[in-house]
Each structure stands twice: as structure tokens, then as C-alpha cells.
Amino acid sequence: MKNNSIESTKLPNILIKRLDNFFKNQNEEIKLDIFSEKRNQFFKLKNIDSSTDNLVLELKSFYSAIDYFYNLHENANSKNKSMLTKDLKKYNEFTIKSSKKQNRSALKEEFLVDKSSIVNDLLLSRRSYREISNFFSKYHNKSISHTYIRRVITKYPEIFDLKEAMNNAIN
Structure with a gap:
């Protein structure tokens, strides 16, 4: 036993x-x-x-x-x-x-990619990058600058619906 x-x-x-x-x-x-x-x-x-x-x-x-x-x-x-x-x-x-640990910016980039659906919703509702930054600061306790959010969004156009958001902003 x-x-x-x-x-x-x-x-x-x-x-x-x-x-x-x-x-x-x-x-x-x-x-x-x-x-x-x-x-x-x-x-x-x-x-x-x-x-x-x-x-x-x-x-x-x-x-x-x-x-x-x-x-x-x-x-x-x-x-x-x-x-x-x-x-x-x-x-x-x-x-x-x-010594090969991920640096802080890579972790933030990974976080933004994981939350891509939230970012896409905010972009489609015509939120600025500053407002997206404030959203993550308020609701997710993540301090991410608006310029870094813009860089990540433009780096991954296939993940983030930037073109669709721009078309909605024009119309």
C-alpha cells in the first residue's frame, strides 16, 4: 500500500x-x-x-x-x-x-499583444493613445506610455486593427 x-x-x-x-x-x-x-x-x-x-x-x-x-x-x-x-x-x-531575462519593455509589449482585443475596442471607439495609456493605468495597474503604445500598434498591424480604426475616424 x-x-x-x-x-x-x-x-x-x-x-x-x-x-x-x-x-x-x-x-x-x-x-x-x-x-x-x-x-x-x-x-x-x-x-x-x-x-x-x-x-x-x-x-x-x-x-x-x-x-x-x-x-x-x-x-x-x-x-x-x-x-x-x-x-x-x-x-x-x-x-x-x-542574464537572458526579458526586459521590461518586452514584457509590456507582450502585455499589449495579449490585450489586443481591448486595444482594438478602444481604437474603434476613437480613443487616443493617451486615453488608452490611462485606461491601462486605471484598470490594469500598468504604466505604459502613449508613445510606446503607438509603437507597438504600428509594429503589429496584423494584430491591431489600425487601418479600420483610421477609416472609422475619417468617417
């Missing part, structure tokens, strides 16, 4: 929140490395306790993998930098991949 108890693998809530935030802020390459490490952790845990349910082991191995990368990050930022050579190699790969 398998042990379904999550209590045997329970982590403190503060640690879980810290690890979740760390994972959330990583780019896709780091997340793939974390999932690769999760697989290694899973088989280590499975060898230790084969009676535990696989779902519980999956969760435990996931947080163990995130914790491994989190500790790499913390050890490198500490004053005492004593790391094993395999950890140094892993950390070097981690720093290279983590």
Missing part, C-alpha cells in the same frame, strides 16, 4: 512562497533546468522511500529542484563563496541563462 501522506513531505509555507517566487521570476531556460533537476530529485526520493505516492514525490522533487537552484543563487551572492566544483559549473550555467 502506498503512503499518500503529504505530511511526510510537508515544507514550511514561508519556504514554499519563497521558492514559488524564485521560480516565477526565472526565464524559460532556467525553468527547463529546474524540471530536469526535478526528474533527478524524483528518482533519488523514489529510491529512498518507494512506498510514497508518486504525486507526493513529484511535488517534493519539484520544490527540491527549485531549492537547489535557489541555494546556488544565494551561495553565489553571499560573502563566503564556498561551493563545490560541480555546483560552480551549474552556477555558471545558471548565471548565463538567467
Whole structure:
């Protein structure tokens, strides 16, 4: 009979929140490395306790993998930098991949593309770029300048109905 108890693998809530935030802020390459490490952790845990349910082991191995990368990050930022050579190699790969984070403007561009239906509705209702900027500031807590909104709209004419909005503005 398998042990379904999550209590045997329970982590403190503060640690879980810290690890979740760390994972959330990583780019896709780091997340793939974390999932690769999760697989290694899973088989280590499975060898230790084969009676535990696989779902519980999956969760435990996931947080163990995130914790491994989190500790790499913390050890490198500490004053005492004593790391094993395999950890140094892993950390070097981690720093290279983590430096490829999306910049803020790319995130705003992605946000605008995701909200293209809202932008199109605002354009069709003859709203200015300033009014669109104020809308996102008021209803979505996103500070995006009106000039940046104009740049993104002209960059993706196939997504945003700029021509249709211009025809409606003329008529």
C-alpha cells in the first residue's frame, strides 16, 4: 500500500512562497533546468522511500529542484563563496541563462499583444493613445506610455486593427 501522506513531505509555507517566487521570476531556460533537476530529485526520493505516492514525490522533487537552484543563487551572492566544483559549473550555467531575462519593455509589449482585443475596442471607439495609456493605468495597474503604445500598434498591424480604426475616424 502506498503512503499518500503529504505530511511526510510537508515544507514550511514561508519556504514554499519563497521558492514559488524564485521560480516565477526565472526565464524559460532556467525553468527547463529546474524540471530536469526535478526528474533527478524524483528518482533519488523514489529510491529512498518507494512506498510514497508518486504525486507526493513529484511535488517534493519539484520544490527540491527549485531549492537547489535557489541555494546556488544565494551561495553565489553571499560573502563566503564556498561551493563545490560541480555546483560552480551549474552556477555558471545558471548565471548565463538567467542574464537572458526579458526586459521590461518586452514584457509590456507582450502585455499589449495579449490585450489586443481591448486595444482594438478602444481604437474603434476613437480613443487616443493617451486615453488608452490611462485606461491601462486605471484598470490594469500598468504604466505604459502613449508613445510606446503607438509603437507597438504600428509594429503589429496584423494584430491591431489600425487601418479600420483610421477609416472609422475619417468617417
